[in-house]
Amino acid sequence: xxxxxxxxxxxxxxxxxxxxxxxxxxxxxxxxxxxxxxxxxxxxxxxxxxxxxxxxxxxxxxxxxxxxxxxxxxxxxxxxxxxxxxxxxxxxxxxxxxxxxxxxxxxxxxxxxxxxxxxxxxxxxxxxxxxxxxxxxxxxxxxxxxxxxxxxxxxxxxxxxxxxxxxxxxxxxxxxxxxxxxxxxxxxxxxxxxxxxxxxxxxxxxxxxxxxxxxxxxxxxxxxxxxxxxxxxxxxxxxxxxxxxxxxxxxxxxxxxxxxxxxxxxxxxxxxxxxxxxxxxxxxxxxxxxxxxx
Numbered sequence: 001x002x003x004x005x006x007x008x009x010x011x012x013x014x015x016x017x018x019x020x021x022x023x024x025x026x027x028x029x030x031x032x033x034x035x036x037x038x039x040x041x042x043x044x045x046x047x048x049x050x051x052x053x054x055x056x057x058x059x060x061x062x063x064x065x066x067x068x069x070x071x072x073x074x075x076x077x078x079x080x081x082x083x084x085x086x087x088x089x090x091x092x093x094x095x096x097x098x099x100x101x102x103x104x105x106x107x108x109x110x111x112x113x114x115x116x117x118x119x120x121x122x123x124x125x126x127x128x129x130x131x132x133x134x135x136x137x138x139x140x141x142x143x144x145x146x147x148x149x150x151x152x153x154x155x156x157x158x159x160x161x162x163x164x165x166x167x168x169x170x171x172x173x174x175x176x177x178x179x180x181x182x183x184x185x186x187x188x189x190x191x192x193x194x195x196x197x198x199x200x201x202x203x204x205x206x207x208x209x210x211x212x213x214x215x216x217x218x219x220x221x222x223x224x225x226x227x228x229x230x231x232x233x234x235x236x237x238x239x240x241x242x243x244x245x246x247x248x249x250x251x252x253x254x255x256x257x258x259x260x261x262x263x264x265x266x267x268x269x270x271x272x273x274x275x276x277x278x279x280x281x282x283x284x285x286x287x288x289x290x291x292x293x294x
Contacts, residue, residue, distance in 0.1 A: 071117015
């Protein structure tokens with residue numbers, strides 16, 4: 001779902017950058033004014049977990065793969081304003097360090113995955129519900145968030161490449177219906193596992209669970225992720241759109257650590273570095289929002 005620079009051209013890039021910046025600015029203001037701020041360790045741990053989760057592509061029918069987007073999960077665990085900040089940070093780290101999603105297309109990716117995803121999560125997060133009912137509602141919202149992101153990406157690609165919107169949607173939605181199911185299952189399971197500890201935990205307890213899971217996922221399990229093309233790549237191939245152009249030479253491109261022999265080790269170490277970079281960046285970002293820490 002990370003749109004590369006080669007897929008978007010013309011006015012769509014500055015337009016989505018403006019929308020993304022406006023949404024991010026609104027989230028910053030809301031975060032500063034919020035009376036329910038997650039502490040820095042919780043915020044950073046969840047951001048790191050979403051980064052690692054996005055590395056885990058899973059196979060779906062049709063020779064395609066998908067991965068967690070995480071917007072609904074971020075909203076459920078952090079609240080909407082901080083969820084937007086966490087998702088935006090994850091997307092920025094992916095683009096800057098790994099070339100995953102273009103720099104010129106960063107605004108579009110923020111709109112599609114951070115603003116829409118977290119916004120939908122805010123609508124579907126109902127803390128007053130019972131645990132199972134809330135998990136089911138979040139799973140539904142997560143599935144919907146993938147479809148909305150796919151529709152938004154379809155519109156952006158159609159405008160940029162002067163294609164019929166219906167043709168792009170047809171190429172995108174088939175695989176993303178399945179990817180959304182995976183998103184829903186992962187979101188519900190992660191929320192059931194993490195929400196109680198994060199709600200009750202302080203400091204170290206709130207940090208250890210998501211950060212430990214993130215590090216193990218990135219280091220040990222990300223090399224096992226599906227290598228099949230993801231839903232966006234498959235649609236781009238059908239539409240004959242370029243997928244490998246980038247305006248930025250990322251130091252850890254393709255999630256590989258230069259100089260390390262062995263694909264699995266290189267990917268695992270690169271993923272671990274990205275996870276720790278995301279955690280550090282999120283911790284500093286949260287500290288910058290306010291000095292009032294729990």
